[in-house]
Amino acid sequence: MDYLFENLIRDQFNEVLERYTELLLVFNKGSFFIRGSLLFSAEYAREPIKECFEIELKIPDEYPKDHPKPRETGGRISKGFHINEDGTLCLCTKLGIRLKFFENPTILRFVEDQVIPFLYSFSYFEEFGKMPSGEYSHEKKGIYQFYKDLFKVSEDMSVLEFVKILGLDEYRGHLPCPCKSGKRLRQCHGSQILSLKKFQSIDDFFSDFSQVVFYLEEESIKKGKFLDKALAEKALKRFNKINKKEKASEQKK
Amino acid sequence: MIYETKNRYIEFLDKVAEELDIPPSKYKQAVERYKSVGKWLRDGNYLNLKNELSIHPQGSFLLGTVVRPVKEGRESDYDIDLVCQIPFEKDSVTPEEIKSMVGDRLKANEKYQAMLEKEGRRCWTLNYAEEDGIGFHLDVLPSVPDKTLHLIETFQGSSPLEKAIAITDKQENQYKWNSSNPLGFADWFTEKNKESFTRIVLNERKRIFEANTKVFANIDEVPDQLIKTPLQKSIQILKRHRDLRFVGHSNEKDKPISMIITTLSALLYSGEADTYSALKNIIEKLDAYVQFLNPAIQFNEIVLDRKIIDRTLDGKWYLPNPANPAENFADKWHENNSKKARCFFEWVRWVKEDLVQILNGLEFKKIKESLKPLLGEVVVSNASRKMLLSSSLAFQTPKVPHIEISEPNKPYSDYGLFI
Numbered sequence: 001m002d003y004l005f006e007n008l009i010r011d012q013f014n015e016v017l018e019r020y021t022e023l024l025l026v027f028n029k030g031s032f033f034i035r036g037s038l039l040f041s042a043e044y045a046r047e048p049i050k051e052c053f054e055i056e057l058k059i060p061d062e063y064p065k066d067h068p069k070p071r072e073t074g075g076r077i078s079k080g081f082h083i084n085e086d087g088t089l090c091l092c093t094k095l096g097i098r099l100k101f102f103e104n105p106t107i108l109r110f111v112e113d114q115v116i117p118f119l120y121s122f123s124y125f126e127e128f129g130k131m132p133s134g135e136y137s138h139e140k141k142g143i144y145q146f147y148k149d150l151f152k153v154s155e156d157m158s159v160l161e162f163v164k165i166l167g168l169d170e171y172r173g174h175l176p177c178p179c180k181s182g183k184r185l186r187q188c189h190g191s192q193i194l195s196l197k198k199f200q201s202i203d204d205f206f207s208d209f210s211q212v213v214f215y216l217e218e219e220s221i222k223k224g225k226f227l228d229k230a231l232a233e234k235a236l237k238r239f240n241k242i243n244k245k246e247k248a249s250e251q252k253k
Numbered sequence: 254m255i256y257e258t259k260n261r262y263i264e265f266l267d268k269v270a271e272e273l274d275i276p277p278s279k280y281k282q283a284v285e286r287y288k289s290v291g292k293w294l295r296d297g298n299y300l301n302l303k304n305e306l307s308i309h310p311q312g313s314f315l316l317g318t319v320v321r322p323v324k325e326g327r328e329s330d331y332d333i334d335l336v337c338q339i340p341f342e343k344d345s346v347t348p349e350e351i352k353s354m355v356g357d358r359l360k361a362n363e364k365y366q367a368m369l370e371k372e373g374r375r376c377w378t379l380n381y382a383e384e385d386g387i388g389f390h391l392d393v394l395p396s397v398p399d400k401t402l403h404l405i406e407t408f409q410g411s412s413p414l415e416k417a418i419a420i421t422d423k424q425e426n427q428y429k430w431n432s433s434n435p436l437g438f439a440d441w442f443t444e445k446n447k448e449s450f451t452r453i454v455l456n457e458r459k460r461i462f463e464a465n466t467k468v469f470a471n472i473d474e475v476p477d478q479l480i481k482t483p484l485q486k487s488i489q490i491l492k493r494h495r496d497l498r499f500v501g502h503s504n505e506k507d508k509p510i511s512m513i514i515t516t517l518s519a520l521l522y523s524g525e526a527d528t529y530s531a532l533k534n535i536i537e538k539l540d541a542y543v544q545f546l547n548p549a550i551q552f553n554e555i556v557l558d559r560k561i562i563d564r565t566l567d568g569k570w571y572l573p574n575p576a577n578p579a580e581n582f583a584d585k586w587h588e589n590n591s592k593k594a595r596c597f598f599e600w601v602r603w604v605k606e607d608l609v610q611i612l613n614g615l616e617f618k619k620i621k622e623s624l625k626p627l628l629g630e631v632v633v634s635n636a637s638r639k640m641l642l643s644s645s646l647a648f649q650t651p652k653v654p655h656i657e658i659s660e661p662n663k664p665y666s667d668y669g670l671f672i
Contacts, residue, residue, distance in 0.1 A: 021651045022641065022651060023618075024618055024622055035622060036621075037621075037637050037638065039641050040653060040655075041656070042658055043655070043656070043657055050642065050653060051642075052637070052641045052642050054634035073634065074630070074634030074635065075631040081664075084666075084667055090664055090667060091664060091665075092665050096662050100662055113661075114661075116656050117662070118662075118664055131663075133658070133663065134663045135663050135665070136664065138666045139667065142665045142666065
């Protein structure tokens, strides 16, 4: 176990401990975990909630190049509420979690900016039957909604063109910006696109792109229209290829 | 600091017992369920029966020591034990007759027919699924009064046999009689529990009422069964510890039975005012008996303040049911080179390490973490949460950081609707 890595974790944990005294740092089966009771009071739109959840944060080997993986271990959050198949909390889309984490990559900021708001949402939902600050839909629709929010556009085609640029690595700064502002990409959303590329692999962007394509195709079919068929086929072919590659490497493990 | 941890631990144990128990709202629901069953059974027409039969709670439900079972690592449905008393003369009926009498009457009700499990050895079991996902198993035990037992003087004093019953036992399609005395046992237990109960009842009733105003219209509606003494809470914690410690263990079938845990705890309890002290005292006294495993040591050689388990010269163990001394709870302890006896005392050692000695120098949050696999993750988490969210006078609750949430991420789900 790397000495510097352990020191980093301990320092960051101590920072968390100052505010959240009921947490422990443990080392188990080769990884660091933060476990215990997360006691907090949180407020959004003037609705304060005081809560206590039993949590576990797994610190991945690549930390801080990858964010902690959170779980609720007290059995309160059932699988129907934004929980991944592996039991970790689905705080947002993959890219969404990373973007927020890398704004300030510390465990404390992760807990306060992402974990607590999530738990607050759950508690609020239990009490009032609705989400306090929205949520994304399942799977591909959610990915579509996420990118729509991210680029602050309202047109389906704009969303599609943006994710296509990211997914097929086709940045061309001189072309008109897909948001239809009339400006060139490099003078509009260009810097956002270039910055986003740092946060995910090209394969992940391609996966997001495929999901958006399938979602929009589905929606078009429902409305009786068809999306660019060639685009959809291309996306499907490459998506299946990536899936096969992933499955093969999974089986090797 | 150490004092602080101890206070937290005491409060924590109380909350754990509360989590293991039936919550007041579920208790009320359970009572409604069994009263309906009772009414249905009472209203039946039974051949040759002149007087009414009655249904009565028994076992842990009556004693106030219910512990939520754990099945496959998950908190499961509650077991509610009921005895159905049929006023027949024992020698005028056969065990098969009274067993099928109750079974047939239950099956005659469409609703109960659907909930009825396959006939059990001694009981009929009704499975209730409830809206909140937490159900019940109602075990109905058919019985007749049994006047054939005689008053026996044991080293524990004389026993209450007026309420003794004969129950049925079905093995390989043959029915036979067995004797039992669940209501007599409950009387004995209540007597052991009385002093502690009287001391706490007023405050506890008030506390339970204030915490459950949606369940009870007024303070008088809070039943006695919901008032728990340190004796009852210790028994609950011990039973749960036993459940989890033996699950999947090679010795699982030799694990200590609940009747033994309950009886010994009641015999050893000395009126301690908090759950930790009660538990510590019970376990330390039991631990002193482990020397008996050595067949060379006779009871007389050791100075113990009371004799509660005995071992005869032929190596057999004797722990009589205080309410039915013909029943020896430890009658199988000598088998397989005293296998059950050894399991029992090994379990006592485990409890001592896991629940009593754990207080030596560890921070409370570390204690809590280590208790998760021993008492149940959900139970420990809920108990911990209740403790931390309440404001306690016994220990300092931690400061609660406040977060103003702004521009939060929206939660997502990476798969379809999970069913």
